[in-house]
Structures are given as structure tokens and as C-alpha cells.
Amino acid sequence: MNTSVTAKGFTRYRTNNTMPGKMRIQQAIIALFVTSLFLLLPQHKGVLASSTFKLQKGNTLIYGHNINEGDIGVPGLVFINKRGMFKTGRTWSEIITRGRVNPSSHTWISRYGSVTFNNFGKDFPDGGVNEAGLFIWEMNEEADYPKNDSLPKLNQMNWMQYILDNYSTTEEAIRSATEFEIDGWSCHFFVGDAGGNTAAIAFINGQVVVHTGDEMPVPALFNAPYDRELELSKYFRGFGGEYQPNETDPNVPRFVRTAVMIDNYQKEDDPIDYGFYMLKTLRVFDDPEWSILFDARNRTVHFRTHINPERKTLMMDEIDFSNNEPAQVLNMATAFSGNIRSVFEPYTKSIMQYFISNELLPVLSRDFISHGDLSGKAFTERIVNHTDSYADSTNHFFKGTWESARTVDDDEPLYSINFDVEGSAVAAVIFLDSADEPYNVDNLTMSGNQFCFTFQTKSGKILEVKGTIRDDVMFVNLLGIEKSFGDYTLKRTH
The missing domain is CATH 2.40.128.20 (Calycin beta-barrel core domain)
Known part of the structure; x- marks a missing residue:
């Protein structure tokens, strides 16, 4: 076993063919300890294991995200969204209920273009990055969104698109969390900007709870409250505890393993290769459904999927974000590798219709579809047609x-x-x-x-x-x- 001690006292494990008996006992204790703690955490149906992090050292600034769903083949579309576009907000209850309960009346014009990864429709991203270098992603976690009838309303995905459309800094995104009444499923959010400023934004007991700066010592977020991650980490070496964290041991919390991997990054490591190594190491069920990196210094987006593991690259500076042409779209699982700019096509509602009917609905649970009172067909029509109001002259x-x-x-x-x-x-x-x-x-x-x-x-x-x-x-x-x-x-x- 090759090891080297780093400044924080972490031990770097890159090969692990042998392990002393005392260490094997320690790892067994850790496994039992962490498993017991995990069983006490709130459990979620569906997505359990998303991971998001920042890797920043020297001139390297990388943001990474995984979706793990137990190998159900999560479908997705990559959107190139344009600046200077008029948009109408939606609440989730408005989308999924026959009577369009609690609708949004908020409208905006986008200042920035963005690249987003969506599995529910245009302007409903799971996450993405804008041309100013602002990055945001959601992860499932219990959320109690504040209620305030005096505020404009948006569903949580639409809110992320609003942030990417309008802001350039993490500070602005944090402020936005108190300026809207948000609905949708339970999530908390990781935000990072081109300067490397990060935040974890959560909604707990009807309050906006933010960790940033010194209150966010590990720039990463998973599927437990940030304070809970800090509590668990204190049992591990490097955080004041005794257990030795191994970056490849799935029994060690992802939060701790991420801190180890960030600390272990060396200037000779290729940042993109290392970022994908981190994402693969943070897998929970199987290989991640989506693995996405944003290189903020070189302004490039890299991603791969479980369905098609070929690495794809999109260079932000090659994109025309002006509104002279419509938004563009690409299926994430396209059998293509390398620079993918040339294979995007103009967005049309027929593309969205096909995607939802043939790729999204087959993997959604019956409970999810029946959460409102719409049929699968009506749900599809709502998602596909929600953008019609953008071009409605009465708006x-x-x-x-x-x-x-x-x-x-x-x-x-x-x-x-x-x-x-x-x-x-x-x-x-x-x-x-x-x-x-x-x-x-x-x-x-x-x-x-x-x-x-x-x-x-x-x-x-x-x-x-x-x-x-x-x-x-x-x-x-x-x-x-x-x-x-x-x-x-x-x-x-x-």
C-alpha cells in the first residue's frame, strides 16, 4: 500500500492491496458506525445519492456533480439557453394539478446565456452553469420551503434557471433564496461562481439556511444537511477524530472522502481526469448516471453518462449565446465523444414531446405521476407547452x-x-x-x-x-x- 501524509494529516490511498490487521478492524468499526448513523438520517424515495463539489488549488477551479439513482438509466437533455429571452415562471403545483393550483405570475428577461442539464423540460434544469461562470445544482434532501404570499413564486428547478439567467455571483444567488416562494420536491442546493465562492443553500423549518465561507470548510454537498455532515466528519482524522479516512472506502462518508481527495490533488494531476476520478470514487450504487464537470478557468463543460460513457466536451467560448437563434438541445446519451458543439440542434416542442413520452415517463414512478391529478399524457403536455406563454403578446x-x-x-x-x-x-x-x-x-x-x-x-x-x-x-x-x-x-x- 502506497501512502503519503499530507498537510492536514490525511493519508493518501491510491493502491490498497494489503491492509494491516489493526486497520482492517478500524475499517470494520467505521462501516458499522457509519451504517448505523445513515439509518438514523431521513431517507428519500428515488434519488438518494447525488454529489457536488468544488476542487480549487493553484490555477485549478473545477466544479463537479454526480447523479446516482441505482442504474435506472436517468435520461437527460443538454440545453444551450440564450440571453435576452422573455420568460414566464411556473410553480410545480401549477404544472401537475388540473386546476393549476398556486400559479406563478413572475416574468423575466435573461441577462446571461447558460448550459443546463435537464430531465423535466426546458427551463427546468437539474443544474448547470452560465456564461458568467455561475454554477448551481440541486440534491435531494428534506426541505421546508418558507411560505410568503407577498413574494413571487417559482418551482425549485425554475428558480435555478432564474438564477443562471440573471446572476453572476454566489452572493446574488444566496440573496435570491429569500426573494421567492419556492415549491417543488425537497432539495438543497450547491452554488459556486467564477471566483471560487461557494455556498450550500437549504430550507429548514421554514427558514433559509446558508453555509458559505468559513462555515463551509469542505466545498461539497450531498444528501444530508451540511451541519450533519460536519457532525459525522469529527470522528475522522483530519477533522479531529481517530478513524483514518480512505478516499476509496464507501463506508467513509462522501463528505469526508471528498475532503481527502481535494487535499490529495497534486499540481501534476490532470484536473479533468482527477475530477472524473473523484466523481467515480463518490459513486454509491453503480457507476453514476450522470457525471459532469465545469472547468471554470478554461470555461469548458465535460460530461459522461452511464448509458454512454464516452466523454463529451462543450467549450463555453465557442457558443453564441445571443438570441439571434433559438435555444439549442442535445440528448445527453448521444453516441458522440469529444467536442459536441456541432451536434446540437434547435430546440422544438416536438423534441421535448418525444423525450418525455419515450425516455422520461418510462423511468418515473407511478407515485410521482399521480402526485398531482394529471394523467401521464396531460403531464407531458403541461411540460411541453409551458413555454407557450413566452411568445404570447399579451404578456x-x-x-x-x-x-x-x-x-x-x-x-x-x-x-x-x-x-x-x-x-x-x-x-x-x-x-x-x-x-x-x-x-x-x-x-x-x-x-x-x-x-x-x-x-x-x-x-x-x-x-x-x-x-x-x-x-x-x-x-x-x-x-x-x-x-x-x-x-x-x-x-x-x-
């Missing part, structure tokens, strides 16, 4: 030309803003003073009736517009880098 309350008030001394408007919608893609331009040509806007985002965008003048100044729409009146503030240029009221002219 485009922001569309049109908005002009600032005229003055006595000047017959021309100070400036005007035009929002246009084609399908669900939103474009905007601004006319400033008497300029002959409009300025195209950048970083357009909207949440509810509040919006924000930037534009650059011909002299190179970067200006920001923040506004609120109420009926046919728009209230905006024009901001420079170091000063405000004032508040304006605009009215819709057509």
Missing part, C-alpha cells in the same frame, strides 16, 4: 416605444427606449437626445416590472439605465460610472 407589457416628457423649450424628446419582441427573444435600443442612430443596449435584464441595461455612447461612456414599468408609464434613472444623470418619466407612445 409583453414592456413592448413598444417609450419617450421621455417633452419640455416647453424643446419639442424633441430627451430620449426614447424601444423594446421589441420576436417570439420570446427581446431586443432593445435607446435614442439619446437628438442622435440620428440608436444605441444598442447590452446586459439587458428584467425581473417582474423592473429592468436594467447598459449602453455605450459614441464617446465611449458606459451608461446604465434602471427602470420600473407601471401600466403605460416608465420611471427610469440614467447613471454614469460615477454620477447620476437624473430621473426621467417615459410614456408609451406606440
Whole structure:
């Protein structure tokens, strides 16, 4: 057995052909101890063994995620989601009940494009990463989502898409957890950004519970509350305990094994190979159904599935995230390896219809489908058609030309803003003073009736517009880098 002691006192086990008798006894005790503790933890039907972690050392910054479901062949689609898209939120109860109970009325325009991995439909991700490098993933765990009728409502998957559409930092994602009433099945969430800032976000006893910074000493999350993982870890060496953790021993908690593997990473290790080694080592039932890595430094996504273990790669900087073309999609199990950018196809509802009917429904339990009061066919139609409202012109309350008030001394408007919608893609331009040509806007985002965008003048100044729409009146503030240029009221002219 080859071992080397690291700074934290962990022992590195990469080969394990022999083991001293005393150590075998220790490992047997650990197995009994951990198994007994596991039986005391809340058990879940369905998914039991998802894993998410951050590996950060030197210039390496990798986020990884596994789905383990006992080899039932979890189907999935990879989506390339575009920026500048108008979206309508959904609650889970709205999707699965005949009467569309507790519907969402929240709408937004996406600021960022993203790559997501979905098994329930467009904008219902299991997790993903956006072009700003923000990563989020859900894992099953008991959750008691806070109730607050004054907040906008979203189901937990739609909420993750909202975060990827609108935010770039872990801090913003944490704040978002208190700004929505979330429904759906029980999950807690791992978030990480391009700077390596991570958080575990849980919903316990009707409260948002967050671990981040020093309160998250191991940047990983599994299927038990983070505080419980910390309690279990204290019995192992490196955490103040006596038991020697072996990174490949399935009787050692995944939380502890992840800490060992992070500590054992060496600069000569290939980060992607090592990330997949970590994911494979963290398997619970069989080889993971999905294994996904995001290399935040090189901005690449890598994944493999149990159905098709060939490694696939998607380079974020090769993707056109503009809304000039529709979202794109690829079945995760496609028999293809290497760079997969060329094999994506434009998203259509018929692709979603086929996927749910032929791949998703066959692996869902009868209890899951009957949780609401819809048939399998009606459930499929709800998932497939929930995006129809994006392109419904009656929802485009922001569309049109908005002009600032005229003055006595000047017959021309100070400036005007035009929002246009084609399908669900939103474009905007601004006319400033008497300029002959409009300025195209950048970083357009909207949440509810509040919006924000930037534009650059011909002299190179970067200006920001923040506004609120109420009926046919728009209230905006024009901001420079170091000063405000004032508040304006605009009215819709057509």
C-alpha cells in the first residue's frame, strides 16, 4: 500500500492491496458506525445519492456533480439557453394539478446565456452553469420551503434557471433564496461562481439556511444537511477524530472522502481526469448516471453518462449565446465523444414531446405521476407547452416605444427606449437626445416590472439605465460610472 501524509494529516490511498490487521478492524468499526448513523438520517424515495463539489488549488477551479439513482438509466437533455429571452415562471403545483393550483405570475428577461442539464423540460434544469461562470445544482434532501404570499413564486428547478439567467455571483444567488416562494420536491442546493465562492443553500423549518465561507470548510454537498455532515466528519482524522479516512472506502462518508481527495490533488494531476476520478470514487450504487464537470478557468463543460460513457466536451467560448437563434438541445446519451458543439440542434416542442413520452415517463414512478391529478399524457403536455406563454403578446407589457416628457423649450424628446419582441427573444435600443442612430443596449435584464441595461455612447461612456414599468408609464434613472444623470418619466407612445 502506497501512502503519503499530507498537510492536514490525511493519508493518501491510491493502491490498497494489503491492509494491516489493526486497520482492517478500524475499517470494520467505521462501516458499522457509519451504517448505523445513515439509518438514523431521513431517507428519500428515488434519488438518494447525488454529489457536488468544488476542487480549487493553484490555477485549478473545477466544479463537479454526480447523479446516482441505482442504474435506472436517468435520461437527460443538454440545453444551450440564450440571453435576452422573455420568460414566464411556473410553480410545480401549477404544472401537475388540473386546476393549476398556486400559479406563478413572475416574468423575466435573461441577462446571461447558460448550459443546463435537464430531465423535466426546458427551463427546468437539474443544474448547470452560465456564461458568467455561475454554477448551481440541486440534491435531494428534506426541505421546508418558507411560505410568503407577498413574494413571487417559482418551482425549485425554475428558480435555478432564474438564477443562471440573471446572476453572476454566489452572493446574488444566496440573496435570491429569500426573494421567492419556492415549491417543488425537497432539495438543497450547491452554488459556486467564477471566483471560487461557494455556498450550500437549504430550507429548514421554514427558514433559509446558508453555509458559505468559513462555515463551509469542505466545498461539497450531498444528501444530508451540511451541519450533519460536519457532525459525522469529527470522528475522522483530519477533522479531529481517530478513524483514518480512505478516499476509496464507501463506508467513509462522501463528505469526508471528498475532503481527502481535494487535499490529495497534486499540481501534476490532470484536473479533468482527477475530477472524473473523484466523481467515480463518490459513486454509491453503480457507476453514476450522470457525471459532469465545469472547468471554470478554461470555461469548458465535460460530461459522461452511464448509458454512454464516452466523454463529451462543450467549450463555453465557442457558443453564441445571443438570441439571434433559438435555444439549442442535445440528448445527453448521444453516441458522440469529444467536442459536441456541432451536434446540437434547435430546440422544438416536438423534441421535448418525444423525450418525455419515450425516455422520461418510462423511468418515473407511478407515485410521482399521480402526485398531482394529471394523467401521464396531460403531464407531458403541461411540460411541453409551458413555454407557450413566452411568445404570447399579451404578456409583453414592456413592448413598444417609450419617450421621455417633452419640455416647453424643446419639442424633441430627451430620449426614447424601444423594446421589441420576436417570439420570446427581446431586443432593445435607446435614442439619446437628438442622435440620428440608436444605441444598442447590452446586459439587458428584467425581473417582474423592473429592468436594467447598459449602453455605450459614441464617446465611449458606459451608461446604465434602471427602470420600473407601471401600466403605460416608465420611471427610469440614467447613471454614469460615477454620477447620476437624473430621473426621467417615459410614456408609451406606440
